[in-house]
Amino acid sequence: MSEQLTPLHGNHACALGAIAAGCRFFGGYPITPSSEIAERMSRELPKVGGVFIQMEDEIASMAAIIGASMGGTRSMTATSGPGFSLMQENLGYAAIAEVPCVIINVMRGGPSTGMPTRPAQGDILQARWGTHGDHPIIVLTPASVQEVYDETIRAFELAEKLRVPVVVMYDQIIAHLLEGVKMRDADAPLVERKWAGSEADYKPFATGDDLVPAMARPGDGHRVHTTGLTHNEAGFPTQHPETVDRVTRRLLDKLDRHRAEIEKFEAVDTDDADILVVTFGISARAARRAVRIARAEGIKAGLFRPLTMWPFPEEALRAAAKGAKAVLVPEMNAGQLSWQLERVLRDGTPIVSQGKIDGQPITPDEIVARLREIRGS
């Protein structure tokens, strides 16, 4: 079995996952610790007839991938914190204009320029609410090189199918970790975007039960007006209260309608857990080991790990936390996921935040120490 695994760094697995998912346009600006994604894409895209452009900055990068996607090409950019901040304005445009695109954010220490070479997990709330206004967005948080590959592919599938921007977020450690990856068959079928047919009464933002509008393929003859202004089903700006409410709610409901397919999580030993550890990304790899060590000591610990951070797998978390006497949340930020759990778990279960913000990864021993403390209290 191991013979079939290809040794890859996280960032290279991301680039190859994108190519396997049919990505044929990359617009970006290199930034530590994500630069290897741009570098690899600049080598891979010409081989498959794709286009790589190094843009002048991240605002333009985001604009470029939106334009390419509206032209019918699967598109991606990759960045880290400072660049992700610059992308927020156009990310909102992609959300309201319903343009499929994939954004990779390799998290580093922040805020601002922060610590370029140190890992962090401090962008998870920004990823949800970084652009202004109520908007739909999907955020995926892989924890291994294999998952970086698989989740990048899944990001394209969700983006195309649901016409929504999808963010894939991991940290510097996973970005530069070398692990074996099972690659997808080169001829695996791709998920197709929902394209408009030749209907005479086509409206660019009208939908059926799936709440996803069909996109007019460029050159097919449909007249389409695309705007960041709040628009009606015909695509034209409106401030008519009833219409605004209807179209905005449809935009938000779109992801709820497809929650089952978007949500992904891992639950380890949660059935009889007294203490539930909830974390993601590299911190979840430490937690997986910590839970094993704790169990060997007789501490009934379990792990819940969201692979889909947004929309948050709320029901699955509540099910996993059922019966737990405490919840421990180790994360490489000052308590962002912990804050989110306080909203989701409203049953009074104590939530203990273990936020680490010194630029060093959380170790299994640190988590085990907190599990012992909690059991003792």
Next chain:
Amino acid sequence: MASTQRTEIRFAGSGGQGLITGARILFKALALAGRQAAQSQSYEPTSRGGFCHSDLVVSDGEPDYPLVTGIDYLVVLDQVGADRSADVIGKETLVVADARLVPNPPAEANIRSLPLTDRALALGSHRVANIIALGALVGFTGICPKEALEQAVRAETPKKFADLNVAAVEEGFRLAEELAVA
């Protein structure tokens, strides 16, 4: 599901000694032997000269935590590598150290001080000291078959140096055997 069996290995020294190449070759050899590994390395603004390390966490399945927490085997080719790895080694750690460039190996460890650089020079290039160390490590520990290591060395190094590198593996095994006999 991740495995409970876990071996942690570090290649340490200064930048340019082939530490990452060494870890990469072992990664490949372990894969050929049916084991999985995660390899990480120092990632800092400074890279040439100075402390450099490359770590492997080896497991039967996907390693759970991919970073080292307590090293089982340390290959150290420069004093700085020994000094800066002190916090992750213990009495049980097997240390394969270069006798010439690591004059003060860690006191509290299972030390095998070997003439890696001297033997490399005798083979024709100081640059194969890392491969001799790798041969000695596999010779001492049997972490993978010798054949897998040789196959990995051929796959991961330039063709024109393949024979030299395989000879370096042999030299490393010889050093391990000599020490076992002595």
